Amino acid sequence: MLVAETPETLVKGTTQLLSPPVTVARVSAILENDEFSIREVAEAIGQDPALTARLLKIVNSPFYGFSGRIETITRAVGLVGADALYSLALTTAVMHGFRKIPACLVSMNDFWLNSLFCGVIARLLAKEAAVLHCERLFVAGLLHRIGALIIYMRLPEAARKILLSAAGDDRLIPHLEKDLLGFTYAEIGAELAKAWKMPSALQETIRWHLEPERAERFRLETSLLYLANRLKTVSMLGFPIDDVIQTIPDEVNAAIRLDETQIVAAMSKAAEQFADTAALFVPDAYVRH
Structure with a gap:
C-alpha cells in the first residue's frame, strides 16, 4: 500500500x-x-x-x-x-469546481463526457425499470467517479501509476486503486457526497456501484448504476455490449428485472441522446460521433 x-x-x-x-x-x-x-x-x-x-x-x-x-x-x-x-444544481457546481486537475493526468472534457455517458445510460435504464424520478440516476451516473478527481488532486503520483498500469482500460482501475491505496474512488466519492450532504440515495449509490450486492436501502438504484457503468465502459472501449449482458450477476438481475431487449433499447437511445445531452452539460467539449 x-x-x-x-x-x-x-x-x-x-x-x-x-x-x-x-x-x-x-x-x-x-x-x-x-x-x-x-x-x-x-x-x-x-x-x-x-x-x-x-x-x-x-x-x-x-x-x-x-x-x-x-x-x-x-x-x-x-x-x-x-x-x-x-441535485442538478449541485452537479453543475461540481462540474465547474474541479479545475486544478493536472492535464497530464486527465482531460476534464473527456472525464465529464465519460461520466455523462454513464448518466445518460443510467437514466434510460431507470426508465426501462420504471423507477420514479429517474433523473436521480442521471446525477448518480454523472457523479459516480467524482472520487477519482480527488485522487488526481491529492495523490497525483499514485494516480499516474494507476493510470499507466490500467493502460486505458477503466475496468482495471478499482482493483489497482485497492492494491495501491487500500480503497477505491467509489469510497472517496461516497465520503464527498456525505460531506456535501447529498441525498442519502446518491451517497449509497456512489459508494456501492462497484459492489451493488452490498447496497442496503437503494439496491435497485445501485444495481442500475453498476450496469450503466459497465455498459459505458465496454462501449467506450469498443467491445460489444453482449459481453456485459451475458455476465450480469444474479443479484443485479434480480434487482433490476430488465431483459436483454430492454437493455439494448436503452443503449440505442443513449447513443442517440448523448450528443445533445453533452452539448447541454459540457458545451465546450468535442463529442465524437
Whole structure:
C-alpha cells in the first residue's frame, strides 16, 4: 500500500479547498427541513443568476421534454421536484469546481463526457425499470467517479501509476486503486457526497456501484448504476455490449428485472441522446460521433 491516507482524510483536505457554492449550500439547508416550501427553494436558487440560467436551460431542454416553456425557477421546482433540482444544481457546481486537475493526468472534457455517458445510460435504464424520478440516476451516473478527481488532486503520483498500469482500460482501475491505496474512488466519492450532504440515495449509490450486492436501502438504484457503468465502459472501449449482458450477476438481475431487449433499447437511445445531452452539460467539449 502506497499511502497512509484514507477516504475520510482525503475528502476533509479537499473540502477545505473546494466546497459547494453558497447558493447550493443554502438550498441543502432548506431541504433538511421537512416543512420546506417550493417558494423557499426557488428564492434561494434565484439569488444566483448564473445557476438559475443553467438550470432553466436544462429544464427547458429535450432532457426533460416538458411541453411549453418554463420561465421561472418556482415553476421548475414544482415540475421537477426540489430534490431533483438540488441535485442538478449541485452537479453543475461540481462540474465547474474541479479545475486544478493536472492535464497530464486527465482531460476534464473527456472525464465529464465519460461520466455523462454513464448518466445518460443510467437514466434510460431507470426508465426501462420504471423507477420514479429517474433523473436521480442521471446525477448518480454523472457523479459516480467524482472520487477519482480527488485522487488526481491529492495523490497525483499514485494516480499516474494507476493510470499507466490500467493502460486505458477503466475496468482495471478499482482493483489497482485497492492494491495501491487500500480503497477505491467509489469510497472517496461516497465520503464527498456525505460531506456535501447529498441525498442519502446518491451517497449509497456512489459508494456501492462497484459492489451493488452490498447496497442496503437503494439496491435497485445501485444495481442500475453498476450496469450503466459497465455498459459505458465496454462501449467506450469498443467491445460489444453482449459481453456485459451475458455476465450480469444474479443479484443485479434480480434487482433490476430488465431483459436483454430492454437493455439494448436503452443503449440505442443513449447513443442517440448523448450528443445533445453533452452539448447541454459540457458545451465546450468535442463529442465524437
